[in-house]
Amino acid sequence: MDNLGLVAAVSIAVSGLTIAVGSIGPALGEGRAVAQALGAIAQQPDEANTITRTLFVGLAMVESTAIYCFVVAMILIFANPFWDYFLSRAGG
Amino acid sequence: MDNLGLVAAVSIAVSGLTIAVGSIGPALGEGRAVAQALGAIAQQPDEANTITRTLFVGLAMVESTAIYCFVVAMILIFANPFWDYFLSRAGG
Amino acid sequence: MDNLGLVAAVSIAVSGLTIAVGSIGPALGEGRAVAQALGAIAQQPDEANTITRTLFVGLAMVESTAIYCFVVAMILIFANPFWDYFLSRAGG
Amino acid sequence: MDNLGLVAAVSIAVSGLTIAVGSIGPALGEGRAVAQALGAIAQQPDEANTITRTLFVGLAMVESTAIYCFVVAMILIFANPFWDYFLSRAGG
Amino acid sequence: MDNLGLVAAVSIAVSGLTIAVGSIGPALGEGRAVAQALGAIAQQPDEANTITRTLFVGLAMVESTAIYCFVVAMILIFANPFWDYFLSRAGG
Amino acid sequence: MDNLGLVAAVSIAVSGLTIAVGSIGPALGEGRAVAQALGAIAQQPDEANTITRTLFVGLAMVESTAIYCFVVAMILIFANPFWDYFLSRAGG
Amino acid sequence: MDNLGLVAAVSIAVSGLTIAVGSIGPALGEGRAVAQALGAIAQQPDEANTITRTLFVGLAMVESTAIYCFVVAMILIFANPFWDYFLSRAGG
Amino acid sequence: MDNLGLVAAVSIAVSGLTIAVGSIGPALGEGRAVAQALGAIAQQPDEANTITRTLFVGLAMVESTAIYCFVVAMILIFANPFWDYFLSRAGG
Amino acid sequence: MDNLGLVAAVSIAVSGLTIAVGSIGPALGEGRAVAQALGAIAQQPDEANTITRTLFVGLAMVESTAIYCFVVAMILIFANPFWDYFLSRAGG
Amino acid sequence: MDNLGLVAAVSIAVSGLTIAVGSIGPALGEGRAVAQALGAIAQQPDEANTITRTLFVGLAMVESTAIYCFVVAMILIFANPFWDYFLSRAGG
Amino acid sequence: MDNLGLVAAVSIAVSGLTIAVGSIGPALGEGRAVAQALGAIAQQPDEANTITRTLFVGLAMVESTAIYCFVVAMILIFANPFWDYFLSRAGG
Amino acid sequence: MDNLGLVAAVSIAVSGLTIAVGSIGPALGEGRAVAQALGAIAQQPDEANTITRTLFVGLAMVESTAIYCFVVAMILIFANPFWDYFLSRAGG
Amino acid sequence: MDNLGLVAAVSIAVSGLTIAVGSIGPALGEGRAVAQALGAIAQQPDEANTITRTLFVGLAMVESTAIYCFVVAMILIFANPFWDYFLSRAGG
Amino acid sequence: MDNLGLVAAVSIAVSGLTIAVGSIGPALGEGRAVAQALGAIAQQPDEANTITRTLFVGLAMVESTAIYCFVVAMILIFANPFWDYFLSRAGG
Secondary structure, three states, rough: OOHHHHHHHHHHHHHHHHHHHHHHHHHHHHHHHHHHHHHHHHHHHHHHHHHHHHHHHHHHHHHHHHHHHHHHHHHHOOOHHHHHHHHHHOOO | OOOHHHHHHHHHHOOOOOOOOHHHHHHHHHHHHHHHHHHHHHHHHHHHHHHHHHHHHHHHHHHHOOOHHHHHHHHHHHOOOOHHHHHHHHHH | OOOOHHHHHHHHHHHHHHHHOOOHHHHHHHHHHHHHHHHHHHHHHHHHHHHHHHHHHHHHHHHHHHHHHHHHHHHHHOOOOOOOOHHHHHHH | OOOOHHHHOOOHHHHHHHHHHHHHHHHHHHHHHHHHHHHHHHHHHHHHHHHHHHHHHHHHHHHHHHHHHHHHHHHHHHHOOOHHHHHHHHHO | OHHHHHHHHHHHHHHHHHHHOHHHHHHHHHHHHHHHHHHHHHHHHHHHHHHHHHHHHHHHHHHHHHHHHHHHHHHHHHHHHHHHHHHHHHHH | OHHHHHHHHHHHHHHHHHHHHOHHHHHHHHHHHHHHHHHHHOOOHHHHHHHHHHHHHHHHHHHHHHHHHHHHHHHHHHHHHHHHHHHHHOOO | OOOOHHHHHHHHHHHHHHHHHOOOOOOOHHHHHHHHHHHHHHHHHHHHOOOOOOHHHHHHHHHHHHHHHHHHHHHHHOOOHHHHHHHHHHHH | HHHHHHHHHHHHHHHHHHHHHHHHHHHHHHEEEEEHHHHHHHHHHHHHHHHHHHHHHHHHHHHHHHHHHHHHHHHHHHHOOHHEEEEEEEHH | OHHHHHHHHHHHHHHHHHHHHHOHHHHHHHHHHHHHHHHHHHOOOHHHHHHHHHHHHHHHHHHHHHHHHHHHHHHHHHOOOOHHHHHHHOOO | OOOOHHHHHHHHHHHHHHHHHOHHHHHHHHHHHHHHHHHHHHHHHHHHHHHHHHHHHHHHHHHHHHHHHHHHHHHHHHHHHHHHHHHHHHHH | OOHHHHHHHHHHHHHHHHHHOOOOHHHHHHHHHHHHHHHHHOOHHHHHHHHHHHHHHHHHHHHHHHHHHHHHHHHHHHHOOOHHHHHHHHHH | HHHHHHHHHHHHHHHHHHHHHHHHHHHHHHHHHHHHHHHHHHHHHHHHHHHHHHHHHHHHHHHHHHHHHHHHHHHHHHHHHHHHHHHHHOOO | OHHHHHHHHHHHHHHHHHHHHHOHHHHHHHHHHHHHHHHHHHOOHHHHHHHHHHHHHHHHHHHHHHHHHHHHHHHHHHOOOOHHHHHHHHHO | HHHHHHHHHHHHHHHHHHHHHHHHHHHHHHHHHHHHHHHHHHHHHHHHHHHHHHHHHHHHHHHHHHHHHHHHHHHHHHHHHHHHHHHHHHHO
């Protein structure tokens, strides 16, 4: 197992784990926010517009943490600077 | 165990774990949102349309994190750049 | 233990764990949704149709994450590209 | 320990763990749904028919995730393609 | 430790763990369902028949996941195809 | 450590862990059911007969999962087919 | 470390862990049942006899799982068939 | 490290862990029962005698699981048959 | 590392862990009982004597499990029969 | 595996884990805050402006901890001083 | 690493872990008791004397388990019989 | 792997884990505080100023623990005295 | 790695972990007590003096367990008898 | 890896983990206290001064446990006596 294989294996493993672990929190947080939104609409139907607008802004904030994880996972697979270095060295 | 075998083994293991771990959060979050939606409909039947519309938008947001995981798992199995590199080197 | 044995062992192990871990979240989420649906029907029997319709759409969303896991498990057992490659190399 | 022994050992271990881990979620989810159904019947006896019908559909959905696990466990024991390959090679 | 010993050891270990882990979920789920049934009877004694009938059907569903585990454990001890193969090879 | 010692050690370890882990779920489930039964009797003393009868049937269902574990533990200690095989081979 | 030492060490370790782990569930379950019984007596003093009778039967059921563990622990220490076999072989 | 040292080390380790792990459940269970008893006395002072009597019987049941652990720990330290055997052999 | 060093190291490690782990349960259980006692006194000041008396008896029961752990820890440090044996052998 | 490979592998692994683990807390915290905001709007619609303004300031505080993690992950991938040092040494 | 170093390292490690782990339970238990005491005073100010007196006795009981841990940690650092023995042997 | 590589690898790993683990607590704590603040504003709109002022002071306290972690992570990456020492020695 | 290095490494590691783990319980316990104190003042403002006095005594008790941990951590760093012994031996 | 490298690596690792783990408890505890303070102000606005004063004293107590951790982390990085000793020996 040389450096190239090591970096490839670690990149694959970490990219998957990053998005897998990173989706637990946002999914639970969003589920809770959506659930509460539905309860709020049922309680105060006249404010449905304000509630859904606030909900969507809040969901965007929560989703942002999932997107950080997705971005890092994509960087590790498709734009990994460590992999690029070892590739260029192996090809040189 | 050469680099090719290592990358294959890690890709298989991570793709499965990614979607397995990544389905826990969304499933729980969606279950909570659906449950609350049903309670909201029972409490305020006249708002069933608003509630189900908000529910579906929210479920889509939550499902998106599961889809990130599924996309990464599929990339690791069918479009893995590391595997492609080692394959091309092994075939050269 | 050569590459072929390694890939076979990892594929078997991961396919089982994927569906096993991946069934925990959906089962709990669906159980919660079903439980709440029954409570909602008891509370508002006149809306039983709306409730059960919303319930089934929601269950389908939750079930989708379990199905992702099942699909990945089946791919790893019956349509594993890594296994196919090593098989073809071993047979060549 | 050759490939044959490795695949056999992993198949045995994973088939058992799959159904064991995979039965936790469905059992808890079904228990919750059944418990709520009984509470709903006690609260609204006139809707017992609707409630039990919805309950059975819901239980079937939850049970489906346990059945996925059972299917995978059975495949790993009795229709394992990896085992079949190594058997045929060992017998050739 | 040859293949025969490995398969025997793994089969013993997994059969025990399968039924041990697999009994946690059903036991908790059934306990919850039974507890709720008793509360429901106390609340609505006139529906005791409907409640106990629904309870028994539900318990059967929950018990089914424990039975899957028991079946797999028994197969691994008394009808293990991997063990049979190695036995026949050792005896040949 | 030959096969005989390995099988003996694994059988001892697994038989103990099986009944130990397998007693957690039933004990908690039964405790919950009994607790609720007492609350139900206090709430509706006139239905004490129905409640205790339902309780005992339910406890029997929950106890059954503990008994599965006990049976497997006893089989592993006193009627272990793997041990019998290695014994007969060692004695031959 | 020969077979005899291995079996002795495993038997000691497992007997202790069996009763230690196996006492958690029953102790919590019994504590819950006793606590609820006291609450029930405070709520309905006239039914104290029925409540305590039901409590003792229930405690006996819960205690039974602890006793299974104790029995297995005692068997492993004082009537261990594997130890007896290796002893007889060592003494032969 | 010969057999004698191994058995001594395992016996020491297991005896301590047995009583340590085995005291968690009973302590929590008894704490809960005592807490509820105090609440029950505050709610129904006239039944203090019945409550404390039931409490003590219940505590005895819960304590019994802790005593099982203590007995096993003491047996492992002071009346360990495996240690006695190896001692007699070492002294022979 | 000879037997003497092994036994000393294990005895030190286990004595500390025994009392550390063994103090979690009793501390939480006693904290709960004390907390409830204070609530009970606030609710029913006239029964303060009965409540505190029952509290102290209950605390003694809970404390007993911590004392078991302390006794075992002290035995392992100051009256360890295994250590005594190896000491006498080392000194002989 | 030389220093360069080690630093690359560790940097990849840690950057992914940092953002993955670091997104759990903020996602849950933000989900809770958003959910409560929706409930507050439903309860006091006239204060929607104050509530959403406070919500956004609060979300910014919570998001800041996720951003710390993202910054560290980016530093480890793109501006890692340890990697730069070893690169310069390897290139010298 | 001779016996002296082993015993020193284990003693250091265990003394720290003992007091660290052993402080979790008492701190939580005392926090709960204090919290409830404050609620009780707010509810029944006239009984503040009885409440604080009972609180302090209860805190002393809970603190005792932390003190057991502290005593064992101090013994392991400053009055460790195993260390004394090896010291005397090393100095002899 | 020499000292320089070891220190680099450990510094990278620990800096990431420090901020990742250290962001869980503050994020949850701040989320809770913000959520309660919104509920308080909805309940008592006239006190919005006092509430938000207290909220911001409290958030600053909670954020301080996250900042401790961030400071330590930055020190480990950019001002690590151990790394500086080994660098100066390697360069000397 | 000689004894001196081993003792130094273990002392560093344990001193940090001791205060880190040991601060979890007291921080949570104190947070709970403070939170309840604020609720109690809001409910019974006239008793603010009694409440804060009892709070501070209680906090001191809880803080004591954190201080035990801090003391042990300081002893391990600055007054470690094992380190002193090995230092004196290394210097002799 | 000599003593110097070992001590450096352990110091880096432990300093980070100490502040990371040590910030979880205080952050949660402070979050709870702040949240309750806001609820208390909303309930009893006239006591805002007493409440915030008590809050700040309480937060200072909770923060103290985080500061213990920060102090130990700083000592391990910048004033580590073990590192100083090995440095002086390496430089001598």
